[in-house]
Amino acid sequence: MTVDASGHAGAAGKAGGxxxxxxxVTKRYDSxxxxxxxxxxxxxxVPAGTICVxxxxxxxxxxxSLKMVNRLIEPSAGEILLDGVNVQSQPxxxxxxxxxxxxxxxxxxxHLTIGRNVAVVxxxxxxxxxxxxxxxxxxxxxxxxxxxxYENRYPNQLSGGERQRVGVARALAADPxxxxxxxxxxxxxxxxxxxxxxxxxxxxxxLAKTILFVTHDIDEAIKMGDLIAVMQEGGRLAQFGPPDEIxxxxxxxxxxxxxxxxxxxxxxSLRTVADLRVEKMGRPVGLPxxxxxxxxxxxxxxxxxxxxxxxxxxxxxxxxxxxxxxxAIASSxxxxxxxxxxx
Amino acid sequence: MSGEPLVRWDWVGxxxxxxxDRLGQHLYLAVIAVSIGFAISFGxxxxxxxxxxxxxxxxxxxxxxxxxxxxxxxxTLVVFSGLSIVTAEVPLVLYTFILLVPNIVAGFDSVPxxxxxxxxxxxxxxxxxxxxxxxxxxxxLVVAGLRLAAVSTIGLVTVSxxxxxxxxxxxxxxxxxxxxxxxxxxxxxxxLSIALAVAADLGFVLLQRLLTxxxxxxxxxxxxxx
Ligand SMILES: Nc1ncnc2c1ncn2[C@@H]1O[C@H](COP(=O)(O)OP(=O)(O)OP(=O)(O)O)[C@@H](O)[C@H]1O
Ligand SMILES: [Mg+2]
Numbered sequence: 001m002t003v004d005a006s007g008h009a010g011a012a013g014k015a016g017g018x019x020x021x022x023x024x025v026t027k028r029y030d031s032x033x034x035x036x037x038x039x040x041x042x043x044x045x046v047p048a049g050t051i052c053v054x055x056x057x058x059x060x061x062x063x064x065s066l067k068m069v070n071r072l073i074e075p076s077a078g079e080i081l082l083d084g085v086n087v088q089s090q091p092x093x094x095x096x097x098x099x100x101x102x103x104x105x106x107x108x109x110x111h112l113t114i115g116r117n118v119a120v121v122x123x124x125x126x127x128x129x130x131x132x133x134x135x136x137x138x139x140x141x142x143x144x145x146x147x148x149x150y151e152n153r154y155p156n157q158l159s160g161g162e163r164q165r166v167g168v169a170r171a172l173a174a175d176p177x178x179x180x181x182x183x184x185x186x187x188x189x190x191x192x193x194x195x196x197x198x199x200x201x202x203x204x205x206x207l208a209k210t211i212l213f214v215t216h217d218i219d220e221a222i223k224m225g226d227l228i229a230v231m232q233e234g235g236r237l238a239q240f241g242p243p244d245e246i247x248x249x250x251x252x253x254x255x256x257x258x259x260x261x262x263x264x265x266x267x268x269s270l271r272t273v274a275d276l277r278v279e280k281m282g283r284p285v286g287l288p289x290x291x292x293x294x295x296x297x298x299x300x301x302x303x304x305x306x307x308x309x310x311x312x313x314x315x316x317x318x319x320x321x322x323x324x325x326x327x328a329i330a331s332s333x334x335x336x337x338x339x340x341x342x343x
Numbered sequence: 344m345s346g347e348p349l350v351r352w353d354w355v356g357x358x359x360x361x362x363x364d365r366l367g368q369h370l371y372l373a374v375i376a377v378s379i380g381f382a383i384s385f386g387x388x389x390x391x392x393x394x395x396x397x398x399x400x401x402x403x404x405x406x407x408x409x410x411x412x413x414x415x416x417x418x419t420l421v422v423f424s425g426l427s428i429v430t431a432e433v434p435l436v437l438y439t440f441i442l443l444v445p446n447i448v449a450g451f452d453s454v455p456x457x458x459x460x461x462x463x464x465x466x467x468x469x470x471x472x473x474x475x476x477x478x479x480x481x482x483x484l485v486v487a488g489l490r491l492a493a494v495s496t497i498g499l500v501t502v503s504x505x506x507x508x509x510x511x512x513x514x515x516x517x518x519x520x521x522x523x524x525x526x527x528x529x530x531x532x533x534x535l536s537i538a539l540a541v542a543a544d545l546g547f548v549l550l551q552r553l554l555t556x557x558x559x560x561x562x563x564x565x566x567x568x569x
Contacts, residue, residue, distance in 0.1 A: 072464060095466075097465070097466035103460055107457035107458050110455075110557055124466055
């Protein structure tokens, strides 16, 4: 796993994340001795500036794990280190104000305007009202909401997708090094969800926060995660690693089933035409053309539907670079893991 | 009914001063009762919210009190506290509980769990969360309870007229008109106390609009009684 902190992250100044580590974290709700834990001996490390996705079936302890980071729930055993410091040694309100939190049901304050919702943590931290206002406007713009139109509205005057954006803006308000996001895009339709995901990934390229992201949707996990922690019933860590590794080498029957029979296809969605070794070509006529950013999965689908053996890979300038074939796409899965899409 | 008009406007004209005094007294007695009733109800509700198991008990007592006929309660209290303001106010205060406590509890219950989670996650202290999130969001149902309590109390103040002419507000005229078989007085007392109740109700609606601009579209009058 390489952390690509070059380029954009650097340009955005010293923004960026904190490292996060779970060490043998266990949570038992029932105090009984033999009682099963909601989370069991969870250990993993998230390097600063990366997105780690907790994924698993309903009830496997994702939310519980997340809430132990900002101490909404205290672990029964083990410790969670934020930049090397145990979160339990830190004053709870100060800790929470340094951690952005996007909850499963958005949880905007219905009695506050959008502007004041976004400014909650800056307000608690005692920023001047001028600075709060400037920050609010900046953030609303960042998540794609025109401040002039939205600032003075109430949450019940927004669509579900707009509310999710406000939830993200609110979590970002005090520029926290760590963001906890609990199924932040679950409550919207698939098209809006995809757009929110794309926008968030674009944003993250500039902000380079450390993000712990919860979902029960394996496709979302593959798309959003630099690292994926697959959890299974009983709050156990089934596998931890980059998406391509988990898809290529599921460590157990459970993981293999969870990522799906089509895991090969899913791996193709992690690669683009630009990653592909192309073949020399003669005179291409009427073949489909692919920009470098086209995902191999989409390219394959297009080739199969178009019923041709190949298509044309274009370079950044839109000039033909070579021939893309179904065979080449298939064999790309045996190559080394690709550079992270977009990272 | 023969000859005599239903309302003797000349009597009304001659008694404008005393009528207004009675109106003021009526309002005064009601305001005291609702204020004290609200303070105590808030305390009871706070206990009920924190100790859920006590809530049925609180409701039971409030309901039991409510079933005592007002006339009997006033009369009984005379034995203990004479013809004093205490005797006049205690029943009025007691009767507000059944209207206020459930609405206050429902108000705080109505604050969505995800909003509370978000507040905790953002780093509100317990006090900040209560003042800035829970209380404002409880306001619509709390005010709904206050509306009911105000209207009901304004009606009951008339009954305290049985304690003598220092009490009862407009109820004094109803009682006196009844004894003298003088419909004008009964109507003045009755209609003005209804007008007062309606005005109080509208006043609270207005207050609620001002306090909860965010809920403007979702106001439902008289929600969640009992
Ligand atoms: N307050 C609680 N008391 C007792 N058990 C709880 C409590 N909260 C959660 N649990 C249990 O702990 C387990 C993990 O719950 P958690 O909310 O972390 O699951 P999740 O992975 O987030 O599920 P979902 O995808 O449905 O949100 C579940 O079995 C749940 O029933
Ligand atoms: Mg959950």
